[in-house]
Amino acid sequence: AQPPAIGATALPPTPRLDTAGEWARHGLDTAETRFSRLSAINSNNVGRLGLAWHFRFDRPRGVEATPIMVADTLYVSGPWGVVYALDARNGQLKWQHDPQVPAGKGMHACCDVVNRGVAVEDGRVFVATIDGRLQALDARNGRLLWSTRTFDFDTPYTITGAPRVAQGLVVIGNGGAEYGVRGFVSAYDAQTGELRWRFYTVPGNPADGPDGTISDRPLKDLARSTWRGEWWRYGGGGTVWDSMTWDPELDLLYFGVGNGSPHDRDIRSPGGGDNLFLSSIVAVRRATGEYVWHYQTTPGDSWDYTATQHMILAELKLGNRLRKVLMQAPKNGFFYVLDRATGELLSADKYVPVNWASHVDPGSGRPVETEGARYPTDQPFLVQPSQLGGHNWQPMAWSPDTGLVYIPAQENTGFMMKEPVFRHEPERWNTGVLNPPMPPDPALLEQARASMRGHLLAWDPVRRTATWRTPHSGSWNGGVLATAGGLVFQGVGGEGLVAFDARDGRRLWQSDIWLDILGGPISYTLDGEQYIAAAAGFGSSMHITSSALLPRTGAPVPGGLFVWKLDGKAATPAPTHRPSVTPPADTATEPEIGHGAARYARYCMQCHGAGAVAGGGMPDLRQSPYLSEAALFRRPLLDGLLAARGMPGFADTLKEADADAIRHYIIRMAHTFGRLPAKD
Numbered sequence: 248a249q250p251p252a253i254g255a256t257a258l259p260p261t262p263r264l265d266t267a268g269e270w271a272r273h274g275l276d277t278a279e280t281r282f283s284r285l286s287a288i289n290s291n292n293v294g295r296l297g298l299a300w301h302f303r304f305d306r307p308r309g310v311e312a313t314p315i316m317v318a319d320t321l322y323v324s325g326p327w328g329v330v331y332a333l334d335a336r337n338g339q340l341k342w343q344h345d346p347q348v349p350a351g352k353g354m355h356a357c358c359d360v361v362n363r364g365v366a367v368e369d370g371r372v373f374v375a376t377i378d379g380r381l382q383a384l385d386a387r388n389g390r391l392l393w394s395t396r397t398f399d400f401d402t403p404y405t406i407t408g409a410p411r412v413a414q415g416l417v418v419i420g421n422g423g424a425e426y427g428v429r430g431f432v433s434a435y436d437a438q439t440g441e442l443r444w445r446f447y448t449v450p451g452n453p454a455d456g457p458d459g460t461i462s463d464r465p466l467k468d469l470a471r472s473t474w475r476g477e478w479w480r481y482g483g484g485g486t487v488w489d490s491m492t493w494d495p496e497l498d499l500l501y502f503g504v505g506n507g508s509p510h511d512r513d514i515r516s517p518g519g520g521d522n523l524f525l526s527s528i529v530a531v532r533r534a535t536g537e538y539v540w541h542y543q544t545t546p547g548d549s550w551d552y553t554a555t556q557h558m559i560l561a562e563l564k565l566g567n568r569l570r571k572v573l574m575q576a577p578k579n580g581f582f583y584v585l586d587r588a589t590g591e592l593l594s595a596d597k598y599v600p601v602n603w604a605s606h607v608d609p610g611s612g613r614p615v616e617t618e619g620a621r622y623p624t625d626q627p628f629l630v631q632p633s634q635l636g637g638h639n640w641q642p643m644a645w646s647p648d649t650g651l652v653y654i655p656a657q658e659n660t661g662f663m664m665k666e667p668v669f670r671h672e673p674e675r676w677n678t679g680v681l682n683p684p685m686p687p688d689p690a691l692l693e694q695a696r697a698s699m700r701g702h703l704l705a706w707d708p709v710r711r712t713a714t715w716r717t718p719h720s721g722s723w724n725g726g727v728l729a730t731a732g733g734l735v736f737q738g739v740g741g742e743g744l745v746a747f748d749a750r751d752g753r754r755l756w757q758s759d760i761w762l763d764i765l766g767g768p769i770s771y772t773l774d775g776e777q778y779i780a781a782a783a784g785f786g787s788s789m790h791i792t793s794s795a796l797l798p799r800t801g802a803p804v805p806g807g808l809f810v811w812k813l814d815g816k817a818a819t820p821a822p823t824h825r826p827s828v829t830p831p832a833d834t835a836t837e838p839e840i841g842h843g844a845a846r847y848a849r850y851c852m853q854c855h856g857a858g859a860v861a862g863g864g865m866p867d868l869r870q871s872p873y874l875s876e877a878a879l880f881r882r883p884l885l886d887g888l889l890a891a892r893g894m895p896g897f898a899d900t901l902k903e904a905d906a907d908a909i910r911h912y913i914i915r916m917a918h919t920f921g922r923l924p925a926k927d
């Protein structure tokens with residue numbers, strides 16, 4: 248049974264906006280600009296910036312949070328949605344809250360058990376856990392005020408995104424489109440945790456009738472005719488797993504909708520169709536969730552092209568008119584400027600190399616696809632951007648001072664090929680697409696590494712072109728902070744935190760903390776002193792799926808929160824090194840390796856890394872003690888020996904022969920990648 252839609256709620260006090268010195272909301276302000284007006288740290292003195300203090304989380308795994316700073320306290324979430332409240336002057340722990348997520352739930356997380364941050368309003372801290380609970384904590388002591396389940400624990404939904412508070416409502420989506428779920432976004436009463444409205448992003452089985460939610464009408468009137476076949480069997484996808492913004496004046500809430508499930512539209516919706524509201528930006532009335540407009544960036548998505556990326560609201564002078572716009576650089580490689588009152592497309596331009604579409608037609612607002620882009624044959628299509636996107640979840644920033652949007656851009660190419668036989672396995676990786684595993688030849692690996700590039704892009708949304716690009720050594724880098732001090736801060740893979748000149752992209756300063764920084768850095772002032780803060784740690788999708796391609800990964804060390812100030816003198820942590828590898832002898836036949844590779848991709852890769860190279864948050868199986876003997880290896884994989892630690896047993900679907908083949912594949916990978924020189 249679906250929850251009923253409930254009408255508007257009474258309105259508590261007006262929202263708190265960008266209060267001087269604080270970083271009170273996920274994107275700083277409701278427009279999510281991530282532009283700090285603080286300028287005590289600026290392009291003249293940034294060279295004096297030094298580490299003030301750092302705080303370590305309890306456990307390793309991916310860290311993606313943007314911290315929140317209110318009054319004198321920093322609120323930051325680590326892996327598994329553990330919340331830490333720290334004294335913003337010195338990092339002393341005030342309290343911590345562990346939602347106690349059963350470790351086995353990690354199996355449903357496509358991209359690690361990350362959490363992108365908390366929301367804080369009116370003395371409450373809101374956090375969403377990977378197993379689907381939305382919780383309110385007392386900001387003074389971390390006491391649990393209420394906790395609401397947003398989906399059934401056993402379903403392959405997860406939550407990685409930060410909730411947003413908008414005038415008495417807490418809004419949250421979820422992830423899981425790689426596992427076969429049906430996306431939705433919900434709004435809860437901030438005081439009581441009661442559900443106010445729920446909006447499904449894709450239609451359900453028409454035979455079931457209306458869901459009783461606020462999205463019934465738009466799904467019936469707009470969306471259903473854009474789907475074919477029996478899509479509901481596969482979930483459909485359309486998860487709202489990250490970005491939301493709110494315009495308090497129009498009182499519209501915007502959310503970004505994710506990719507289709509499975510990825511290949513031919514399976515999901517045979518015969519085609521746009522498949523609304525996949526890969527769309529949707530505007531609804533905040534109070535009721537009532538549909539207002541949508542713009543679909545990738546009709547009938549077949550490439551994991553989410554439109555869940557960061558959205559920024561701004562006023563731009565276009566022609567002779569001042570327009571209220573919404574800007575997004577989604578995975579598909581086009582930078583969009585929309586009129587945020589109406590959803591009208593104002594411009595769409597390639598911000599990275601794109602080959603799936605030649606351009607977006609300004610008349611129809613639709614992309615013009617290139618031949619073969621939907622990988623119709625049994626040959627792989629080399630798609631640009633890859634499934635990781637021209638830009639992923641790492642937040643961008645908009646500086647009204649320079650008129651530029653600073654984007655953590657990625658240039659990359661992905662293989663896409665139909666799975667020869669698609670068999671839907673509920674709760675498992677269900678994309679219908681083979682992304683051939685990394686070439687096992689180290690020379691080809693070097694080539695792949697070289698073809699994946701990342702850069703900091705300063706995009707002019709009025710002139711519709713790049714003003715500058717500063718290349719990085721790897722493709723997977725962190726979110727961006729822009730400041731009135733003429734600075735842009737970004738975590739750069741393998742290098743720590745780096746400051747750039749906002750006008751020309753010149754590198755001005757760097758602090759290596761031997762951890763990657765992926766979430767958005769923030770800035771705040773306390774007792775007259777300006778600070779820069781960023782959460783850091785190894786993990787996240789790229790560290791798992793392409794760890795062998797990264798400039799650096801470490802041993803599984805916990806991440807933490809790092810804070811800098813002018814003349815900060817704290818010592819930086821010591822480096823960690825890629826583990827050395829001494830695998831058993833490689834005696835398997837090629838068919839065994841092939842079988843093991845296929846099973847590994849479906850059951851193991853999402854945690855232990857592509858090519859069995861772990862990304863730093865999780866045990867590296869190439870040096871697992873269980874690898875030494877076949878019988879030993881079956882214990883955790885089939886019998887669930889390590890279930891309490893989060894390693895589920897798969898005896899229900901895997902046979903002994905599967906386990907043995909997986910073991911052989913890992914041994915092969917250990918010999919292939921084991922001696923790969925680490926760049927450390």
Ligand SMILES: O=C(O)c1cc(C(=O)O)c2c(n1)C(=O)C(=O)c1cc(C(=O)O)[nH]c1-2
Pocket residue numbers: 311357358361405406407408421422423424425486488505506551553634635639640787788789
């Ligand atoms: O379709 C989904 O439901 C979904 C969820 C998530 C997530 O919740 O982290 C990611 C993705 N997709 C995805 O496509 C993606 O590239 C991605 C990267 C990351 C990350 O945290 O590094 N999460 C996700």
Ligand SMILES: [Ca+2]
Pocket residue numbers: 424425505506551553
């Ligand atoms: Ca996805």
